[in-house]
Amino acid sequence: MTPAIEAGDLGKSYRGRWALRHASVSVPTGKVVGLVGANGAGKSTFLHLSVGLLAPSEGEIRVLGGRPGDGREQLAKVGMLAQDTPLYGSFTVADHLELGARLNPSWDSAAAEARIAKVGLDQKQKAAALSGGQRSQLALTLAIGKRPELLLLDEPVASLDPLARREFLQDLMELAADGLSIVLSSHLIGDVERVCDHLVVLVDGHVRLAGDIDDILGEHRVITAPRLRPDQPTDDEVIERTDTPRQTTLLVRGSGPVLDPTWTSTDVGLEEIVLAYMARPATTSPTLSSVGGVA
């Protein structure tokens, strides 16, 4: 099956500064994918590359088998809700629906109208007068009204209050249940954990971790042991190491058996795993030898 997004050594630089580099990642279809990273980690760049708003500086990216932004068929397949939900301030809600209908051959007018009615938007209201939550709902309606196969959302809930956020994420889960592939970027790991089943972690423009959330949770654990020598070997890849005078705590990836009876192994939450990856120095590659001095 064609992946939703397939990137190979993808890079994008702005005036010599790399916003994204050596990104190789395959995003499956039919899933809700969370794109997580700090501000400036390259999330927006990755999404803009995926929809064709940006062209890669190096490497290559295929979206649903095609080159992003390459012709109307490709554009029709991908819906985009950009950051800060750009809308035309002087256009009414109805104007925006008209825009969607005029510019998208596959526009589902009935569904879009129904959606606007359901979220309680007044069609005659100008976009400039809408609240953050209403803007998001209108922009989402535009993005899904064209009936895309893949929906990209750049920080869709950042400007929403908690209630609007919950409703918005609920809507996303309903869309995913209908078989739409969704990639959403966020720096709120809690939201991602609630709605996503696949995760891509970006750190300083590099892909640090990618996989199904269930697998990620299964592969990582915390090992607590009496204080270890810095060079004491472990079977697993150490993501994060904390030493106190009495004990050593390791966040490891791998499922090797814990042989030493003085060691204990516990499960670990997604947020802790993601934060550990985000905190790793950008220059190290995720190999055993380079982490925490463990040789």
Place this chain on the structure above:
Amino acid sequence: MTWLAWRQLRTQAAVVAGALVVVVIALVVTRTHVVDVYSPSGDHELTGIYVWLRLLGTVLIGLPAAIGAFWGAPMIASELEGHTQRLAWTQSITRDRWLAVRLALTAAVSVAVVAIFAAVFTWWCAPLDATDVNRIAPANFAQRGVVAIGYTLFALALGVLLGAVIRRTLPAMAATLLAFLVARLAIQKLVRPHLVAATTLRTDPFSPGPRGAWTLSTRTVDAAGHQVSAQALENHLVKACHLTRATPDVDQALANCAHRLGFDNLTRAIPSSSFWQLQAAELVVFVGLAAIAAAATFWWIRHRAT
């Protein structure tokens, strides 16, 4: 896409169309009086409100620059500023088509407005041009005929390009005004004199030059064909014909003396009869520049804009 382009233009287009209607009505209603004033029995001078109406020609000169700044520069810059290009360029329509439709519609509306204005104003001025006014000289040339259409297309395309490159509306508007002004004056000074053939006329010094023509240069030569400066000519004549301050009608005496000694004025000028030829040539120049700017904009938004 035409719907979107028109939706983004319609309010301003309506205002401009309204203003145009007022101008056209004012010119149509007042033209009979202009015909009377410039008839053989008229006094050949416009007064009162008619002085102001004639100044509409200055508005016509400024209109292309205004269209470039207010319709051209914001076309892409305001989208980039408000990030709405991320909405427009992710619909099921290519960027090329988006730009082509927006450019074409705005150009069509702009050209319609300017062409109607210029045509009616040219017609209003026809009685002046037929008798008193030199329509091919730079002061009036741009207020007549078809060149304003070329200026408009170029200013618009230049504004769109600068807006795409500069990415901010206000600086792009300012840059458009400045760049258009520089280009327009540079072409008037450096290119226009070469667009059609100039003729050289030989006249007596101190006589008025060719009437109704655009004088490019004048020089005075002696009987042997050597160029002389105005000061040298006067010194020479004063000495040769024994002229003094006391000589009656000294100007006429100077002219007679110069004629007798074989001095001539050589005037390079473009005659009034070349008016439409020059209009067409300058229109072509500006339409060509507009096409270059538009092509550069297509390249830019395909390869550089985000």
